[in-house]
Structures are given as C-alpha cells and as structure tokens.
Amino acid sequence: MSRTSRRISPSVLRTRSAVLAAGLGASMVLGAGAAFAAETGVAAAAPTAPVQATTASAVAAQAQAQSKAATAAKAAVAEQAAAKKVAAKKTAAKKAAAKSASGWTKPVTQYVVSATYGKGGAMWASNHSGQDFAVPTGTPVKSVGPGVVVKAGPNGAGDGPAYGNAVVVKHDSDTYSQYAHLSRVDVKVGQQVSGGQQIALSGNTGNSSGPHLHFEIRTTPNYGSAINPVAHLRSEGVTI
Structure with a gap:
C-alpha cells in the first residue's frame, strides 16, 4: 500500500497563525483589565434600577406597617373608652338599684331650690329650718x-298656722320628715307609706311667699328639732 502525504500551503499556515495570535491577544487584554480592576478596587458598574425598586418596596412596606399599627392603636383606645362607658353605666345602674332598694327618694321630682337649710332673713323668726x-x-x-x-x-298638722297644711312621717331610722304649705293632704295619721309614695299635693298655704314645698328632717315629730335635710338624704343615697 502506498502512503499519500498532503502538503499545506504556506498561505493557509499564515492565516491560522494570525487567527491564533488575535485570540491570544484578546484574552490577554481581558485578563489585564480584570487584574487592573482588582488591584485598584474599582468595581464594575452595577444596574441601579433593581436596587431602587427594592428600596421603594421596603419604604412602602414600612409605611403600611406603621399605618396598620396606628389604626390598631386607635381601635384599642376606642375600645377602652367604650368599655369605660359600659362600666360607668353599670355603676350608675347599681347605685340606682341600691337607692331603689333603700326606699329613699326626693320629695318632688322636678324643682328649683328656693331656700336652703339654715338660711337667715326676715322671712323666718329664726334661721330657716328646712x-x-x-x-x-x-x-x-x-x-x-x-x-x-x-x-x-x-x-x-299641730305645728302652727305658718306651715299651712302639713304631713309628718316617722321613719325607721328614728327620724321624721315634714312636708308643709300643701294644697291637699292624701294620707291619714297611722297610715303606712313607702318611699316614693304620693302623700300630698304642693301648694301655697300658711306663711308662704309663693307655691313651693317646705321640707324638713327632724329628730322628733315636732317643730324645733330640725336637722340638715340635704345631709340626711345624702346619707340615704339621695342627692338634692
């Protein structure tokens, strides 16, 4: 068998050498650039858009969290206020129930205080007794x-004409309540009455300068034993 050899032309060899040289040169240039960047500490520029987007998202998330926290705090304050109102209503209801249970109340529902206990003046022989x-x-x-x-x-009712028509009630606390200047008396001596029960109608009888109810708290059923009626009612849970 004969061996056949191929010969490469000089022009082809020159072309291949040129291509290799060009590739080697490009690699050397790129390697030098990377080395320079590493030595000088100059980092390659990175895209800024993704970083900005991430920062904006973080700020928005924080703002949303703060808004939720503020809303929750406001709701908590409102809930506490509502709870206090409910508690206040319950306390008032308990007090009202206690007053009702004690059987004590005001002698009239709607009124204007026209003269207080102990007041002096020409209207009375001594200081006002009720x-x-x-x-x-x-x-x-x-x-x-x-x-x-x-x-x-x-x-x-035996205490003198200055009082006009009057009623006196004895209570279990060894005190007496007196009601004077009445236009009508609706009860009789010996009759049992409950707190809040109507016993008369107000008027302008006796020594009176105008329609009103004269009210006393006494230590005896008779004139001259009056004590501060407002203080006594307060001790029974009634405020004038």
Whole structure:
C-alpha cells in the first residue's frame, strides 16, 4: 500500500497563525483589565434600577406597617373608652338599684331650690329650718322614705298656722320628715307609706311667699328639732 502525504500551503499556515495570535491577544487584554480592576478596587458598574425598586418596596412596606399599627392603636383606645362607658353605666345602674332598694327618694321630682337649710332673713323668726323646693301648686309630693304618718292636716298638722297644711312621717331610722304649705293632704295619721309614695299635693298655704314645698328632717315629730335635710338624704343615697 502506498502512503499519500498532503502538503499545506504556506498561505493557509499564515492565516491560522494570525487567527491564533488575535485570540491570544484578546484574552490577554481581558485578563489585564480584570487584574487592573482588582488591584485598584474599582468595581464594575452595577444596574441601579433593581436596587431602587427594592428600596421603594421596603419604604412602602414600612409605611403600611406603621399605618396598620396606628389604626390598631386607635381601635384599642376606642375600645377602652367604650368599655369605660359600659362600666360607668353599670355603676350608675347599681347605685340606682341600691337607692331603689333603700326606699329613699326626693320629695318632688322636678324643682328649683328656693331656700336652703339654715338660711337667715326676715322671712323666718329664726334661721330657716328646712329646704324649700319651688314647684307649681298641685305638684305630687312623695314620702322620702318608708314609714308611718304621725301628723296630717291643717294648722301645720299641730305645728302652727305658718306651715299651712302639713304631713309628718316617722321613719325607721328614728327620724321624721315634714312636708308643709300643701294644697291637699292624701294620707291619714297611722297610715303606712313607702318611699316614693304620693302623700300630698304642693301648694301655697300658711306663711308662704309663693307655691313651693317646705321640707324638713327632724329628730322628733315636732317643730324645733330640725336637722340638715340635704345631709340626711345624702346619707340615704339621695342627692338634692
């Protein structure tokens, strides 16, 4: 068998050498650039758009979290306020129930205080012995507490004409309540009454300068033993 040899022309060899040289040169240039960057500490420029987008998202997330926290705090404050109102209503209801259970109340529902206990002046021989409630004639007058009627009728029910028509009720606390200047008396001596029960109608009888209820708290059924009626009612849970 004969061996055939191929010869490469000089021109082809020159072309291949040129291509290799060009590739080697490009690699050397790129390697030098990378080395230079590493030595000088100059980093290659990175795209800024993704970083900016990430920062904006973080700020938006933080703002949303703060908004939610503020809303939650506001709701908590409102809830606490509502709870306090409910508690206040319950407390008021308990107090009202306690007053109702005690059987004590005001002698008239709507009024204007026209003269207070202990007040001095030409209207009275001595300091005022009771509490005056200015009300129209015919206003229902109620017993301030449970008890028994011990005086009832004209002439101050025995205390003198200055009181006009009057009623006196004895209570279990060894005190007496007196109601004067009445236009009508609705109870009789010996009658049991409950707190809040109507016993008369207000008027302008006796030594009176206008329609009103004269109210006293006494230590005896008779004139001259009056004590501060507002203080006593307060001790029974009633505020004037």
